[in-house]
Amino acid sequence: MNICDQIYLYKYICPDKIAIKSENESLTYNDLNISINMIANGLLSKSIREGCKVAILLNNSIKFLEIFLGASKAGWTVIVLDPKWSSKEIDYVLEKSKPELTFTEDELVHRVDFNEKSMDLIIVNKKGGRKEENRNLNDFTDWVIRNSKNNPQLKHDNPILLIGFTSGTTGKPKGYLRSHETWFESFYSTNYEFGINFNDVVIAPGPLVHSLSLYAAIHALFIGATFYLVDKFSPHKLISVLNKVEDSVIYMVPSMTHSVIDCIKKDRINFNPPKILISAGSKWLKSSKNEVKYYFEGVKIFEFYGSSEASFITLLDPKGNNLKPESVGRAFKNVRISIRDEEGNEVGVNEVGKLFVSSNMIFSGYYDDQLEAERIIKDEWLEMEDYAKMDDDGFVFIVGRSRNMIISGGLNVFPEEIEKILLTLEEVEETMVTGILDKYWGEKIVALIKWKENQQLHFNEIKAYCKKYLSAYKVPQEIISVKEFPYTNSGKIARGKIDKKLSKERLK
Known part of the structure; x- marks a missing residue:
């Protein structure tokens, strides 16, 4: 089971359809699959053993998605590194995860002393005229053209797709494991809840290193839609993109949405709102939602609540937004919710307790810390850090967040x-x-x-x-x-x- 298997079918179903588009570049499904195969074959020529890992330290680009999917197809596990992290944070994750190879770009390569690490380094946009001391450094273009365009044949399936790092309670990044299977489950539930389809153009203007934008991009490609890549968020740039696209679907955190609204109000810009707005990351105030409805005329607003470990938990759809805007919605498709007291007993309606979640979308554990995973997952139920209550209609309200996050x-x-x-x-x-x-x-x-x-x-x-x-x-x-x-x-x-x-x- 590999997420790239479905994307490979579009090479035959719609080879000339645009898979990924940016301001200056576009890639058809045929070309995307060729690139995925070449990257996958390049990685497999390095190693075919199970459990290989590759790190990506890149800003938003089409190459980011090509490399992510190529590594996934090769059965390698991807580690995503955030360029906004300090050098100390990047070094900590690399030391902890020990990838065999890292893809990065010219302006980021000196953030870490790769000479001290026993890994190969591939520069995606290497600039000429600069000597490198690292013997294991390769130029991406030179490296990729040596590889076969044929569909690779894997000798084994690696269930772990991604190691995502999120800050732990001490502030140090903590690695959570995501499998191909849990992303499959998330894709199917997303199709059901949001109604995104093959004909849509999906936009996620946040960094691809954040799970919201990365998930939005890969899901769009999984269903054969077009993903419009924004290299770096700015309200003016996003408005320009939206004005070029009809009936778009956009994933944003509330701060981005308010930036767009402030820009529209200040500069009196004409604006073509998306048909669907999917919001996550933090809860909107009721007054803010009313402003969004006014300026994003006719848009369907979906808010979901989730976490790196649980994936989707609840959804507040357009109807729920009108009925109970202060809630985080009802249980997402194929998700079970339990609210319990300190003894583990389920509490009554509108009573506050600890939130527990069960679904086939739950993560596969923590990297190098299985004891912590066993502590919070018991009998297929994941213990969240949030306290919540549920009303008679099944709407969940988050009351407080433990550990001060x-x-x-x-x-x-x-x-x-x-x-x-x-x-x-x-x-x-x-x-x-x-x-x-x-x-x-x-x-x-x-x-x-x-x-x-x-x-x-x-x-x-x-x-x-x-x-x-x-x-x-x-x-x-x-x-x-x-x-x-x-x-x-x-x-x-x-x-x-x-x-x-x-x-x-x-x-x-």
Whole structure:
């Protein structure tokens, strides 16, 4: 079972149909399959053993998708590296996962000292006139043209498609395993719930290194649709793309949607809205949804709630959005939901408990940490970190998130990681980082700081300092100075009390 088997059929069903399109390039299904085969055969010529891994450190490009699918067809497991990560984070993932080969690009190759690592390196857009010390470095064009265009014959099936890395509770990236089979299940459920089909043009303007955009792209190709690739998100660029495409389907996090609306309002731009808007990453405020409905006239809005480990959990469809916009919707197709108390017993209607999920879309475990997977998956039920309640109609409402995680702009941020950096400033005595509801970001990262006597830094100084050690999306967006923190009986900062107070103040 391989996700590329279905894509291969379109070489015969619709060879000249555009599979992937970007601003300056397009690729038919015939050409896409040739490229996939050449990359797969190149990898198989290196090794046919089971369990081989390849890393991708690339910005958005058609080559990213070709390499992902070529590796998948070869039965290699793909590791996706985020160019926005710090060099330390990239190095940590490479050391932990130990891929046999890494695809990267000229402007990113020096982010990591690949000479110290026993892996081959292939540069996708290698520029001339520069000498390389790495003997294992290859130019992508030179490498790929040596490989056969024929459909490769695999000697084994590798069930693991992808190792995705998401920040763990300590802020260090944690690898979750995704199989071909779970993506098949997700594809079928997506077809049922969203009604995306062969004739659609699918757009996901976020980075392909994030699961939402990568999933949207591969699902579009799986059903024979056209995927329109946006190299880098900007509201003006996205509006330009939408105005070229009729009846598009778009995947976005709320912060992107609000950027588009702000752009339309400010510049009075003509806008051709998509026919379907699929939102994920963070919950919209009700007022924000009304604004989206106004400016995205006639659009069908779908919001889904999920996680890297669980995939899809619930869906708030257009009807549900009108009935109960504050909820995260009902259980997704082929998903079972259970809300339980601390003893593991199911709670009653509208009672709060820990959320558990069961489906054939659940992940296959954590890379190099099977004990943690066994802790949260028992009897086919995955224990989530969220607390929730369910009403009489089956609508789920998320009440709180354990372990203090912030979701800002659709990205997971752990406050402990930011606090650790802030506490290295000699002017800071104590700090607590939290997220507050924001119509643009979903949650805005706010740092509360108790300063040492007669010492205080300007907000811009703090931002500049944090950017040295943190990815840009983890940098605080607001600073609040406090004289004292409230504490729990155990002497820890009382996060719950502070969050409650901040929420009340912002709602006034």
